[in-house]
Amino acid sequence: MKRLMPLLLVSVLGCLSSDERVPPAEVSFTLEPSQATHLGITTTSGWSVVFEEVVVVIGHVGFYDDDACASYYRTQYTWLMDTTAARKEKVGVAYAVGDCEPRFTLAYLDSDITRQGAGADDQLVALLGGNPLSAYVSGAAFRGEEVIDFEVLASGYPTFGPCLESYGSDRVVSWQLESGQSYEVPLVVSPEALFALISAPDEYEFDFAAADTDNDGTVSFYEHGTYLEERGGFELGGSPLTLNLLGSFVRIKGGGPCAIAEPDEVGFNPF
Numbered sequence: 001m002k003r004l005m006p007l008l009l010v011s012v013l014g015c016l017s018s019d020e021r022v023p024p025a026e027v028s029f030t031l032e033p034s035q036a037t038h039l040g041i042t043t044t045s046g047w048s049v050v051f052e053e054v055v056v057v058i059g060h061v062g063f064y065d066d067d068a069c070a071s072y073y074r075t076q077y078t079w080l081m082d083t084t085a086a087r088k089e090k091v092g093v094a095y096a097v098g099d100c101e102p103r104f105t106l107a108y109l110d111s112d113i114t115r116q117g118a119g120a121d122d123q124l125v126a127l128l129g130g131n132p133l134s135a136y137v138s139g140a141a142f143r144g145e146e147v148i149d150f151e152v153l154a155s156g157y158p159t160f161g162p163c164l165e166s167y168g169s170d171r172v173v174s175w176q177l178e179s180g181q182s183y184e185v186p187l188v189v190s191p192e193a194l195f196a197l198i199s200a201p202d203e204y205e206f207d208f209a210a211a212d213t214d215n216d217g218t219v220s221f222y223e224h225g226t227y228l229e230e231r232g233g234f235e236l237g238g239s240p241l242t243l244n245l246l247g248s249f250v251r252i253k254g255g256g257p258c259a260i261a262e263p264d265e266v267g268f269n270p271f
Contacts, residue, residue, distance in 0.1 A: 024072040024095040025177035029061040029104065029185045031091045032253070033083040036192040043195060045207040047141040047148075054083045054191045055124055055136040056250065057114060060105040061092040061185070064161060069100035069177075078107045080128065082119025083189045089118055091187070101174045102185045102252065103161040106134040106154065131155070135249070137191045141208040141219075148208040150219040152194050158246055164256035167201050173255050186253040193248035194224070197231060201248060201257075205231070 033054065040050045058081070062074020075092035091104075107114075109129040116125070127136060135154035140147060162172040175183055195206040211219045211227035219227075247257040 021070065021072075022097060022179040024070070024097045025179065025181045025183055027063075027094045027096065027175070027177065027183045027185055028090055029075075029092045029094065029102070029187060030088050031056075031058060031079075031081070031083070031086065031187045031189065032088045033086055034188050034190040034192060036190065037084055041192045041195065041204050043141075043204040043206045043208075045143075045205075045209075047143045047206070047208050049139060049141045049192075049195065049204075051084060051137065051139040051191050053136060053138045054189055055119075055128065056081055056083065056189060057107050057109055057128060057134050058091055058104060058187075058250065059107060059113075060103075060159075062094040062103055063096040063100035063175075063177075064103055065096075069096055069098040069174075071096045071100070074103070077113045077115060078105075078110065079115050079117040080109060080120045080124060081117040082124060085119030086117070088186075091117075097177050097179050099174050100177050101162045101172060103159055104187065104250075105157065105159045106246070106250065107157055108132040108134055134158070135246075137194060139191075143208075146209065148212055148217055148219055150208065150224065151221050152191075152224050153221040154246060154249075158260045160247065160250060160258040160260055163247075163252045163258035166256045169256055173252055187250060188253040189250055190248065196248070197228065 037051055037054055040048060042048050057078050059075055059078030063069050063071045065071035072095040074094050079091050081089060109125065109132060133153055133155055134157065137152040138150065140149050165171040165173055175185065177183060192204065193201060195204045197205055206227065208219055211223050213223055247260050251258050
């Protein structure tokens with residue numbers, strides 16, 4: 001049997017095809033909070049908004065594999081982060097070459113693939129793992145002596161992309177990835193986008209007193225969604241946060257909103 005081993009090894013190696021593709025580019029995906037995460041915002045109705053928790057489970061970063069882009073590898077893991085405690089965090093490395101459109105995913109907490117990042121603790125694990133949720137935003141709004149708390153939730157497993165260069169643009173963001181070079185795709189979490197209409201992303205047209213329809217001092221995720229839906233912000237549908245609103249919540253830094261679809265609709269399967 002020992003005499004046969006070298007022959008078997010040669011036989012197996014002879015059956016393996018060599019990868020003749022050019023070496024890919026290495027691309028780091030990073031995530032950071034928007035300035036408003038720490039500084040807050042003021043709505044057009046005079047409410048000062050403070051964000052207390054801005055939690056996401058994010059990962060499965062990579063590029064759309066098509067004729068223009070050869071995607072070699074995308075990450076198979078996710079990160080749990082409270083971005084109020086984050087700076088600029090690395091969420092994954094992907095490998096590709098060509099004219100490539102980034103993709104990334106908000107995901108459910110999974111003990112097998114989710115890593116704990118900035119601000120993550122057992123309390124957050126219990127919160128997101130027990131519901132399940134892929135994002136959670138909480139805080140408070142102040143106007144004079146009025147104080148109203150709020151909670152905004154996101155469920156589902158949405159994949160982001162393509163992303164637009166700016167609001168109102170129809171140009172899709174892509175990276176020209178050259179063989180052997182290094183790049184960065186900077187992502188930003190913008191909780192302030194949850195209080196703006198899609199048609200006016202820089203104007204926070206949200207009245208917390210009007211949204212708190214049961215007058216209990218808290219704007220629930222349902223009240224939040226209903227308020228924006230009634231004003232043409234988006235269609236509430238069956239999710240606490242709909243897809244087009246999430247596309248402004250997490251996006252490429254300096255860019256416009258991202259389209260969001262189920263993985264099989266965009267040709268990028270995060271599983």
